Amino acid sequence: MSTTITIAQHSARPLTVNRLGYGTMRLPGPDVWGEPADRVEALQILRTAVGSGVNFLDTTDYYGEDVTNRLIREALYPYPPELVICKKVGATRRPDKSWVPYNRPEELRASIEKNLRTLGQEQIQVVHYRVMPNSPMPLAEALGAMFDMQREGKILHVGLSNVTPEELQEGLGLGAIATVENMYSYAQRTTHRTPHFESRGGEEVLDLCEQHGIPLIPYFSLLHALPKELDKVAEVARKYNATPAQINIAWLLHRSPWLLPIPGTSQLAHLRENLQAANIALSPDDMAYLG
Incomplete structure (x- = not known):
């Protein structure tokens, strides 16, 4: 199983990150x-993740709103040279917490400028x-x-x-597409x-x-398994003395070398568990059993 992945591998400035x-x-x-x-724990999660070898963070200005960007800057600035901070644009939040489009060209430009300003960057590496x-x-x-941008x-x-x-x-x-992010x-x-919404599938x-x-x-990527599938995940988890969430992450890592999971959590203990999933070597029989 490959432990790294390269973004925009055929470009003049590819980015290789841990998987x-x-x-x-x-x-x-x-x-x-x-x-x-x-x-305090949120800041510690970010520092622990990067200190443990995570060098790909996913964020956006409409998380919070703008809370995660400010946390990242407080925890990690000045950023390590190998760190890739990926952003999303195309949506915004209303005071009622609803998610609405924000994707006219001038709105996309405003989002890019806001992300750059909040994070203290001159260029977004991946958006x-x-x-x-x-x-x-x-x-x-x-x-x-x-x-254009x-x-x-x-x-x-x-x-x-x-x-x-x-x-x-x-x-x-229309142009070079470096990455895709789907559920x-x-x-x-x-x-x-x-x-109210439609989340397009990765498969x-x-x-x-x-x-x-x-x-x-x-x-x-940590969406709960359906009951009939959870039994299989739980069985494999017992085999490796792992949690079902860890097996879910391990399955993604083994499913294709082109998958780059970004499991999130608000608890430091769960972050450490998630990171340990990268060390679980599922066998071909495990993958066949899980399907």
């Missing part, structure tokens, strides 16, 4: 809003344009704005988030729909990512 990152979405308060319940299924914004227009030097690499295979194929025709876990591999775009050498970054 277990950290997603900051769980650091703010309830509903991904407001300050963390324990600010995902998050597709909001209920938005009329054409993908070509939004990505055009992203590529890439040419200006504000963005190093452009990625896509929450995309269908058709949208990813369209994006590839993916052992139990939730395909598109998940609710009355649906994995083949296309592999064909083009594009890292796929699973979000919500």
Whole structure:
């Protein structure tokens, strides 16, 4: 199992990172809003993650709002040269905590500027344009704005988030797509729909990512397994004296060398458990059994 992955491998400035990152979405308060319940622990989680070899962080200005960016800067600035801080744009939050599109070209530019300012950076290394299924914004227009900012030097690499295979194929025709971030876990591999939102599945775009050498970054990678699947995960967990969450992460790492999991947590003990999952070597029989 490969322990590293390269982003934008064919570009002039590829980025190689360790294959277990950290997603900051769980650091703010309830509903991904407001300050963390324990600010000291939140800062310690970030420092411990990076100190343990995590060099890929996922964040955005609409977590909090802007809480995770400020925590990252307080905990880690000046940033280690090997650290990649990945951002998302294309959405914003209302005071009622709802998630709404914020993806007109001028709004995308405002988000980029805000992320750079809050984090104290001159360039975003990787930024995902998050597709909001209920938005009329054409993908070509939004990505055009992203590529404009890439040419200006504000963005190093452009990625896509929450995309269908058709949208990813369209994006590839518009420019270099460095990464894709979709929902993916052992139990939730395909598109998940609710009355208010649609999360596109990782399994649906994995083949296309592999064909083009594009890292796929699973979000919500610790989504709880369905009851019938949890039995299998629990059985394998007992074999390795591990937790089901650790087996879920290990499964992602073994599923494809192009997966870069970013499990998030707001508890330091769980962070340490998650990091240990990288040391679990699932056998081919384990993978066949899990499916």
